[in-house]
Amino acid sequence: MRDCVSGIKAQSTLDTQIAGRLASGEMAIDDTALLASEIPSTGLSTVGITPNTEPFIKRAPRIARSALFGVAFVSAMFVTALGAILSFSDVEPQIDQSYELLRANLVLILLLAIYLGYRVWGTLFAAERRRTAPLLHRRFVFIFSLAALLPAIIVGSFSFSFISQNLNDIFGNDVRDNMSQASAILEDYVDQELSDLGEDISDLSSALNAQPRDILNRISLTAELQIQARVRDLDSVYILSDQGDVLARVESPYAPAFRVPTNGVLQSVVNGGVAYQKRDDLDYLIALTPLPGFANAYLYVGRGLRSESQVLSSISGIEAATLSLQNFNRKQSKMRTIFLLTLIETAFLIVMASIWLGLLLGNRIIEPLGRLITAAERVRAGDMSVRVDVGGDWGEISDLGGAFNRMTQQLDFQRHALVKEHDISEQRRQFSEAVLSGVRAGVIGLAQTGRITLVNNSAEQLLGVDGSALLDAPIDEVLSPFAAAFKKGRESILATAEDQVSFEIDGQIRNFDLRVSAYQGPREDTGWVLTFDDMTRLVAAQRHSAWREVARRIAHEIKNPLTPIQLSAERLQRKYSKEIKSDPQTFENCTQTIIRQVGSLEQMVNEFSAFARMPAPEMDNVNIQMLLEAVLFEQGVAFPQIKIYQKDKPKTELTVWADERLITQALTNVFKNAGEAVSRIAEASGDENFQGVIRAEIQEDDGQILIRIRDNGPGWPVTDRSRLLEPYVTTRESGTGLGLAIVKRIAEDHGGTLSLTDPSAGEKGACVELRLPKRSKDLPLEHAR
Template sequence: MLGFLKPGTSQTGWTLFQWLFLIAAFLAAMVTFVAVSELDPIEPVSRDVQAMIIANTLIISILALIIVQRYRASRTLEKGAEGNRLARRFLLLFSLSAVIPALVVSVFLWAAISRGFDTWFGTRIVTLVEQTAAVARQNVEEYSDVLEEDTRLMATDVNNALEGLNEDPERFSSYLGIQAYVRNMPAAYVIDREGDPLAVGENTSGEGYFRRPTSQMFQDAERGEVILSLQEADGFATSLISLDGREDTFLYLAKPLDRDAFARLRRAEQALEEYRIAGELSTRSQTLFVVAYGQIVALVLLMAIRLALEAASRITGPIGRLANAAQSVRDGNLDIRVPLPRSKDEVRTLTRSFNVMTEQLGAQRSALISAREDAEDRRLFLETLLEEVSAGVIRIDESFRVTLANPSAEKLLDAEPPVEGRHLSVVAPAFLPYVEEAMASGQPIDASLDLRTAGGARHFRLKAARDTTGGLVLTFDDATRLVTAQRQLAWRDVARRIAHEIRNPLTPIQLSAERLRRRYTKYIPEDDQVFEKCTDTILRQVNDIGRMVEEFSGFARMPKPTLNSFDLAKLIDETGFAQQVVSPDIEVDIHHARKPLIIAADERLLGQAIGNIVKNAAEAIERLTDVEEKQGTIEIRTEEAEDSIAIVIEDNGPGFPEEARERLLEPYVTTREKGTGLGLAIVNRIIVDHGGSIQLQGREGSRNGARVRIMLPKQADLEELEDDAESTEVLS
């Protein structure tokens, strides 16, 4: 489209053409400005002046296109780059140097023009004309206000006497005429919704004042408004208002107009309109003057821009190349080099320094990349180590807020991820005393503590040490299984020694008591039962001690499980049936997820464990039913997952004590008077040897009773369990 504006083969000729065209346009604008300056502010603008302004606008537009094309051709940076800012500053400075003086001159020029136009359109004249119209308008408004007020007052009086319209219409019409006469009104009418008069009160001069209202006037009056209508041609005004005393009934009044007041209002408004039209003509003249002056300012601005382009093309070229190269360096290209300019000046020195700098930066970047790759490898190694290690690792800052936590820490603490940013008192409140001690002393700590989580009580080994940033690094691990295994080994050794020490004297005691009974019974009088009771007591206590010794021996000689596949549901059914036979007063309910439930485990040991739990439940219910008469129930149900089976045993007995619930799985801990504390310990050992877990809980809701939940893997890894047992023995 602008191909005719592109420079030809001769750059010098094209530049000369631009300057000649610019000077010609400037002269044309000056001629137009002189012509506009001689215009009369009241008379219409001639078409010749308008044509000159349009022609100048076209010339300026063409010149602007030429300069824009020249600017595009002279840009030293490619499209999309940041651009030659120095060249833009040249353009800005030259433009401001041209525009600011023009704006200053325009201010004084506009003041002179405005003063000249104020001679014809002064503020005092405008104010006088507007005040005359305002006075006439105020008289008409006062007339309307008086008519509206009289209408409302008369409507109130008519509403009070509206019953007379039906009783005595002639008398009511006379009353209506009196009301109109009192208020200097020639006529008053009571009409219906269709505009038909129901009562007419006309004075001697009141004939011919009724004009049927429109439907819109009736609608407006029904909303409680007073509807005024000026019948200027007839010389009177009417008002319409709705009467509240009767539905669809209206009061219609007529009052003569002050025709002189309305005539004065019309003349004042006509004079004001004529003066406003004259003001618009003067504004048009001023606008043309401003347009002509603006064209001159635009030409001056275009000349300044053309000069700025010429200066920028000669001065900012080398600097533009440096800026472009710096942009590339910022984007990461350190291999770029800028050609040295021919002139031996500061720009050449700057270019040489830039090339040396980029060369040094390239070498340093290569070294940094190599160092960063090494650091990244170490970081990935540490991240992998933290993610895979089973121990929990937490880093906290000086304000005890967590800044780093591995997945094992979140899992061990049952914390909802992410824990970063949260206070240690929220994530692990039990750690806080130890951490405060380490933070205050500056020395590492090594502590053991018990922590209650959603999975039950856990024993943790905690270590804390300061890092280089002033915070602390905490490492902790769940040592519950290790501590439990160590306790089991210790108690098994104790049980073995107790069984050995007690079993040796039991047999001689029992034999001696039996020989005493056989030998001396015949010498004891028949009525003396003391000897018989003493020997029975000795034998009974020996049997009880023997049973305890057998339990000690069984706990000490706990065999390793032999894994075989069998139906766990069938084993549970048999255990429940056996308990039902032993305790017929207790109802045993069994619910299975499905049948059969195949599991790889030691059937005898699992049967012993489940039977022990069911027997304990029955005994607890029997102790409770001796005091409270209620039906005892034991519920056994199974829940199957993808790789595990859960056995849940619930009863409605007294339940487990809250304070010692977790310790009931340890040896020699019992709540029964004659209990050995080995039953649940043996059960726990059997379940742990199968790679499972057991939890002692209370029944859900507000129901009393105990709840035992056993989790067993469908396929236990016996080799892994043996390795755990061996490592536990070594640690012990």
């Protein structure tokens, strides 16, 4: 008990140290597991803050982890702000950088959230049994987290929805449709200009092909090209070879730098036709066609869209607006993703900061409560000397600590008084239990209502029941034979009653002497004690003694006249049998009847005498197997029509400490009764094929020798079976009722038992079990007579 209390005190002191270190910030949140193995050397009488005396070398890894977490947290905040700033740039590479930066930062924030969740779990859940007020601490963290998370979710959701809706309104379907129509108009204008340019190049090609070849040289060709260029408003005219070399050229000041057509363009007009297009980098239209009149030559012309034209200004504006719209549509999805990432990361950072703040503030608030809880736990464990030291000005909590200290002081005084009274009561209880367990009589405690409250060991053994099954049960339901005596006691003025009852237990009739009395208490709540003794052996001994005296007197009174009666009948038979002439046969029958009945009476008298003068056993080591085999042989000769045998002979020698003559007599009586019972049923059935069987078994069972004899006779009666073991009780008309009584007497004189049982299921007949203790000559039978 002292070791148990010491263990509880050590655990309570450990709880105090953990609470103090967490509250004071001297210990990290997940350090409670490290203190589980700390065992204080002495008990504390005052609960307060325990200083952290742990070496710095052991605390360094935890300090480093906390510092690393703080640096990573600040870095995540900075990266989130930087990503949000870069996302507002018009430069697309910066937007892409912002997107990738925020994605990488989200991974960092998730790692920080996992680490913080692990530490919170270790603080509030995994180490719950070693912390004080874990539920309150949990609620602090939950409230702070909820207070930060709900506004972040609400504001973020509204902001994201608002921006998305405004973007859709500004650059909605109407704007896209208008821009599409403007682009279509622009394309139609450019197509028309290209068509005109195509007609001009075709006319120019026809004109050049119509000129005589012999008068055309480079100079005259150039001059012709200048005339045609002015007439047709062309900014540039070129004659190219199939290799792309310029054979002749005419360029106006507005013409851009010459650009050789690609091989694909040249090949597209080899077989005729016109190829024309608009240069993407300039507002300039070009066209290409072959010159059939010139060997492997092509006509290449260009015309610019005039800057003084109002259409050109509109075309430039439409192109710029279309390009801006396309760029925005391409960036819109990524901008939304960046904005969503920014909101999520900001919400995560705010929640993590709130959880961290909740832990720190929770420690500060729970510190005095933790001291009080730890002190209360120590009081619950039985340490009434504990006092709460609430340092600082905590207001009502300090008042609560003072009230707690006054309460524990008063409880300490009362506890000492109660312990003293308890010790006295415990001594009385132990004395009463020792008395109850030591007495041989059965004792049952009863409430006023008859409910059983106490059953001693002797009562369990005498009744053959489990005492726990009787507790709290009404006596009239579980021990109805005792209920009448209890009722008499309650109705008696003297509150006491005595009675004798008999009932069957384990197949045997048991006789009990009862006494019911009340013990001191109010009449309406009086307790009752029922004591009883097993008088079965005493009653049986008295009955046997009486029957032995009767048998002795009957044998004495009857045996004396039997001899002269028998002699007189024999003399009459010898002397007068020849002289009687009128009816000699009747005379012979009468004398024979007298002689036969006298013999039967003499045999009965001998049995009475044997029962009355049972000799004391002369003990010795007896081989019970050999003795059984001899009896089996004798009974086989006496009852040849019955199959008498032994089943499963033991492989080892079985020896008992017994009187060989008395054991032989007991076994002979059992086999004789079985043989006569089987013969009677064979005669009564009239079945010539009926085979009587008597089977014997012998084995060692729980330190005893068990001899079991079974037959297929009529069996035992269902009621009053145990009375067959009493003297002069028999079911046969001609029986004396002494056979089984003698066997029982012999078994009891050897410290054994005799039982009348039924055979196994499916078998008919009777079974007798004779148990003899297996003793050596070094352990003589205590009650052998």
